[in-house]
Amino acid sequence: MVNFVKKYYLIILPVVFIVLIAQVDKYDQLTTSGTFGAAIRLAIPICLAGLGGMFSERTGIVNIGLEGMMIMGTWFGAWAAWMYGPWYGIMAGILGGAMFGLIHAVGTVTFQVDHIVSGVAINILAAGVARFLNVVAYADQPTKSSTQSPRIDGEVGDFTLPYLSGGADTPSLFGYLQDLDIPFISDLGGLLLGATSNLSYISIFALALIPLAAWILWSTPFGLQMRSVGELPTGSESLGVNVYLMKYIGVMISGGFAGLAGAYLVLESSGIYREGQTAGRGFIGLASMIFGNYRPLGIFMGSGLFGFADALQLRSDDAVHGLLILISLILLIFAIKQLIEKKYTNASISIALSIAFLIWFLSSENVPSEFVYFTPHITTLIVLSSASQKLRMPQKIGQPYRKGELN
Amino acid sequence: MTLAIDLSKISKSFPGVKANDDINLKIKEGTIHAVVGENGAGKSTLMKILYGMLKQDEGTIKIFNDEVNFSSPKDAISKGIGMVHQHFMLADNLSVLESIILGMDKASLKVLNKSKYTEEINEITKKYSMPLNTLSMIDELGVGEKQRVEIIKVLFRGAKILILDEPTAVLVPQEVNELFNNLKNLKDSGVTIIFISHKLDEVLEIADEISVMRGGKHIDTVDANTVSKTDLAEMMIGQNLPTPPKREQNSIDEKSLIINNLTAEEENGRKAFSNINFSINQGEVVGIAGVEGNGQRELAEAILGVYPVESGEIILGETTINDLSTRDRREYGLSFIPEDRQSQGLLMDVSLSENVILGKQSSKKYKTKYHNIKFNEAAVNSNVVIENFDVRTPGNETLALALSGGNQQKFVVGREIENKPSLLIASQPTRGIDIGAQSLIWNKLRDARDNGLGVLLISADLDELIGLSDRIFVIYEGSFVKELDPEEASPELLGSYMTGLKT
Numbered sequence: 001m002v003n004f005v006k007k008y009y010l011i012i013l014p015v016v017f018i019v020l021i022a023q024v025d026k027y028d029q030l031t032t033s034g035t036f037g038a039a040i041r042l043a044i045p046i047c048l049a050g051l052g053g054m055f056s057e058r059t060g061i062v063n064i065g066l067e068g069m070m071i072m073g074t075w076f077g078a079w080a081a082w083m084y085g086p087w088y089g090i091m092a093g094i095l096g097g098a099m100f101g102l103i104h105a106v107g108t109v110t111f112q113v114d115h116i117v118s119g120v121a122i123n124i125l126a127a128g129v130a131r132f133l134n135v136v137a138y139a140d141q142p143t144k145s146s147t148q149s150p151r152i153d154g155e156v157g158d159f160t161l162p163y164l165s166g167g168a169d170t171p172s173l174f175g176y177l178q179d180l181d182i183p184f185i186s187d188l189g190g191l192l193l194g195a196t197s198n199l200s201y202i203s204i205f206a207l208a209l210i211p212l213a214a215w216i217l218w219s220t221p222f223g224l225q226m227r228s229v230g231e232l233p234t235g236s237e238s239l240g241v242n243v244y245l246m247k248y249i250g251v252m253i254s255g256g257f258a259g260l261a262g263a264y265l266v267l268e269s270s271g272i273y274r275e276g277q278t279a280g281r282g283f284i285g286l287a288s289m290i291f292g293n294y295r296p297l298g299i300f301m302g303s304g305l306f307g308f309a310d311a312l313q314l315r316s317d318d319a320v321h322g323l324l325i326l327i328s329l330i331l332l333i334f335a336i337k338q339l340i341e342k343k344y345t346n347a348s349i350s351i352a353l354s355i356a357f358l359i360w361f362l363s364s365e366n367v368p369s370e371f372v373y374f375t376p377h378i379t380t381l382i383v384l385s386s387a388s389q390k391l392r393m394p395q396k397i398g399q400p401y402r403k404g405e406l407n
Numbered sequence: 408m409t410l411a412i413d414l415s416k417i418s419k420s421f422p423g424v425k426a427n428d429d430i431n432l433k434i435k436e437g438t439i440h441a442v443v444g445e446n447g448a449g450k451s452t453l454m455k456i457l458y459g460m461l462k463q464d465e466g467t468i469k470i471f472n473d474e475v476n477f478s479s480p481k482d483a484i485s486k487g488i489g490m491v492h493q494h495f496m497l498a499d500n501l502s503v504l505e506s507i508i509l510g511m512d513k514a515s516l517k518v519l520n521k522s523k524y525t526e527e528i529n530e531i532t533k534k535y536s537m538p539l540n541t542l543s544m545i546d547e548l549g550v551g552e553k554q555r556v557e558i559i560k561v562l563f564r565g566a567k568i569l570i571l572d573e574p575t576a577v578l579v580p581q582e583v584n585e586l587f588n589n590l591k592n593l594k595d596s597g598v599t600i601i602f603i604s605h606k607l608d609e610v611l612e613i614a615d616e617i618s619v620m621r622g623g624k625h626i627d628t629v630d631a632n633t634v635s636k637t638d639l640a641e642m643m644i645g646q647n648l649p650t651p652p653k654r655e656q657n658s659i660d661e662k663s664l665i666i667n668n669l670t671a672e673e674e675n676g677r678k679a680f681s682n683i684n685f686s687i688n689q690g691e692v693v694g695i696a697g698v699e700g701n702g703q704r705e706l707a708e709a710i711l712g713v714y715p716v717e718s719g720e721i722i723l724g725e726t727t728i729n730d731l732s733t734r735d736r737r738e739y740g741l742s743f744i745p746e747d748r749q750s751q752g753l754l755m756d757v758s759l760s761e762n763v764i765l766g767k768q769s770s771k772k773y774k775t776k777y778h779n780i781k782f783n784e785a786a787v788n789s790n791v792v793i794e795n796f797d798v799r800t801p802g803n804e805t806l807a808l809a810l811s812g813g814n815q816q817k818f819v820v821g822r823e824i825e826n827k828p829s830l831l832i833a834s835q836p837t838r839g840i841d842i843g844a845q846s847l848i849w850n851k852l853r854d855a856r857d858n859g860l861g862v863l864l865i866s867a868d869l870d871e872l873i874g875l876s877d878r879i880f881v882i883y884e885g886s887f888v889k890e891l892d893p894e895e896a897s898p899e900l901l902g903s904y905m906t907g908l909k910t
Binding site: 216219220221222224225226227228231232234235236237238239240241242245246392394395 | 458460479480481484490492496497498499500501505508509510511512513514515516517518519560
């Protein structure tokens with residue numbers, strides 16, 4: 001137990017803080033099932049994009065084109081869902097993203113284009129292609145528009161755990177716990193209820209991909225080869241690994257994940273394709289991948305944090321105010337950690353920021369509404385940049401590899 | 408005795424060069440066969456052909472009397488050929504187990520059977536007494552251990568023929584002994600070993616037969632027991648073997664560098680080096696011997712101003728330079744030959760005439776008063792370096808990456824010496840280059856010393872240290888443990904101080 005706490009205190013302490021802060025009535029939205037449910041829905045597209053980034057960057061290809069691949073996912077997802085139904089939308093979203101992944105792979109692997117250049121090109125190209133397709137595909141619709149699709153009908157259906165969360169008209173244990181109003185227990189009830197009720201099948205599919213991705217990368221020969229390619233392409237080649245193929249597959253899986261993220265946005269949150277819908281989530285996914293240290297669980301935590309903060313700002317301005325004291329406390333923990341490690345410069349920066357947030361918290365009743373919208377970004381940035389101290393990116397990331405260049 | 412390898416009439420051309428010219432080579436099973444030659448003699452090309460990385464233009468390869476036609480290393484591996492490259496093909500971020508089993512299975516989605524593989528690896532490590540912890544990450548291992556991983560990696564693939572490319576270049580003498588013991592064990596259990604090197608002493612010690620290559624041609628194959636070092640050297644370069652000749656001390660009693668009580672700490676609180684005291688006179692070479700990672704790199708970087716110093720004093724000429732930036736230190740006459748020419752010494756994608764500016768990019772030498780770079784000046788100076796240091800290149804507009812390693816190194820050394828420094832830090836100045844380039848660099852360093860330059864020489868090549876230095880300090884775990892006169896120092900003696908066997 002002690003070892004467990006020592007190892008994971010950076011996760012445990014913030015959770016404890018959240019629960020404590022949530023005991024104040026004004027901030028009780030911090031831990032309700034509604035907040036957690038929304039957090040998961042908001043986190044999934046970012047998590048998917050992050051996983052996509054991971055597959056590409058693990059093979060050594062920087063994928064800044066995630067955003068563009070996600071745009072393709074939104075457009076193809078909406079179009080196929082409108083034509084044939086939501087599950088076809090999911091399929092089409094994945095394929096659309098993977099197609100742009102293929103373009104990125106051709107550019108970076110075969111033609112050795114700089115990865116950033118190719119990625120930026122993908123982003124620009126995707127925006128243009130989406131608009132073009134939109135005009136062409138919906139030309140004879142009464143609602144035709146260059147920036148929107150018609151509304152998509154058809155539900156994927158959702159799922160609530162029976163007995164525990166009250167699915168299928170059974171009693172809800174977690175709901176009962178949440179209503180008990182006992183610190184920690186009711187908060188935990190809220191978390192579990194939010195995580196297990198009204199989950200659409202697409203969400204379940206998406207969440208299942210997280211352990212699946214980890215299993216593929218760390219437990220199968222395919223995954224080992226994939227990781228080795230980003231670390232040491234020449235060595236891998238000499239051991240019979242098909243480096244180009246691995247890179248192609250990695251970038252295409254990456255595109256597929258980003259496309260799925262896009263389709264998820266369309267089908268789960270808006271029911272319609274809109275231009276600019278991705279709103280930089282591809283880039284946030286990339287950030288969650290970096291802070292998650294190129295590991296699925298880390299990416300899930302990072303995107304979960306963003307989703308949580310995003311859900312709060314949507315649901316309650318008051319609760320956002322509670323975030324200020326949370327950030328202040330978290331920064332304080334890092335300051336102490338850095339002091340112990342004798343990193344005095346870092347520690348003093350952390351302390352200064354911590355005090356600044358504390359003063360802000362004490363001297364105000366509310367976070368200004370202009371700022372509320374921005375809180376998820378700043379929270380994620382501060383927490384993750386302090387938390388991720390030992391980043392380790394694939395050794396040969398971003399470097400071109402030419403076959404037969406062994407020395 | 409059967410032939411493990413029978414190469415006949417192998418030729419391979421690259422644009423402008425005939426890398427291998429009609430090579431016939433026969434290697435007997437269960438022997439250690441050395442292939443020696445200067446850099447550029449065609450050893451590497453031949454081994455790449457043998458390992459399926461390159462395709463020969465002409466000629467046939469027979470492995471155990473079977474004619475083979477390799478199109479990739481995979482084919483070579485399946486025929487029982489394994490190669491240990493000079494630069495280890497290991498990823499820091501993988502475990503020992505993962506590094507060894509990489510590529511064993513097809514890229515499928517079934518579960519890796521890690522326990523079965525671990526067992527098989529342990530069997531091999533036991534059989535050849537090469538202990539390894541399969542769970543360690545590669546970046547936790549030392550150089551010798553990494554090499555062991557590489558050897559086990561190829562044995563695990565059932566290699567019966569082992570190609571070792573310059574295996575001792577990265578090892579200290581004690582590690583070399585261990586490697587040689589391992590190789591003898593392997594030979595006794597029937598493995599055929601091809602040992603590529605340009606260190607003749609080692610080759611004579613370990614090999615049964617020696618094949619010499621020069622200029623893409625196979626000169627001869629000789630019995631290691633009967634041939635002499637001089638004969639080998641003559642075959643290899645067509646002239647006598649250069650050794651750094653010793654000479655009497657004639658340094659001037661004016662200090663070029665004084666180091667007082669210098670101490671620096673690593674990030675984790677361990678001392679990188681502590682209480683270092685020494686001085687270098689003008690016209691004197693002071694050598695530092697040490698196993699890599701004992702603080703010599705940090706010491707050089709501290710003098711250069713790259714590594715933060717905790718306490719102590721660095722005096723260059725008559726100026727205390729502790730608080731000066733690296734740029735200012737260079738202005739005061741410091742020059743530096745870095746140990747890794749490709750990542751620290753040159754911009755590989757840039758022409759020689761621009762590379763000559765590096766290190767002086769902010770000095771008046773190459774800057775007009777409007778802060779433009781004097782490219783004409785640079786072009787002239789690069790030609791001076793190319794000429795004086797015999798850098799073989801089509802011209803000064805050639806990109807650095809187009810030069811061979813030896814010529815790159817000559818250019819770096821030339822640039823630093825032509826900057827007319829008062830102190831030169833030379834870190835591994837001749838690592839991994841051929842004998843011709845090596846002897847030129849030795850001569851140039853000696854000339855510069857005779858003209859009053861102070862040199863701090865850090866080298867893993869102990870013969871080089873003994874031959875060039877006027878005094879040698881041995882650094883062990885961050886402290887100078889011994890000062891030796893090169894007259895009385897031998898590689899074995901240095902080695903025992905370097906590893907802490909003697910204090």
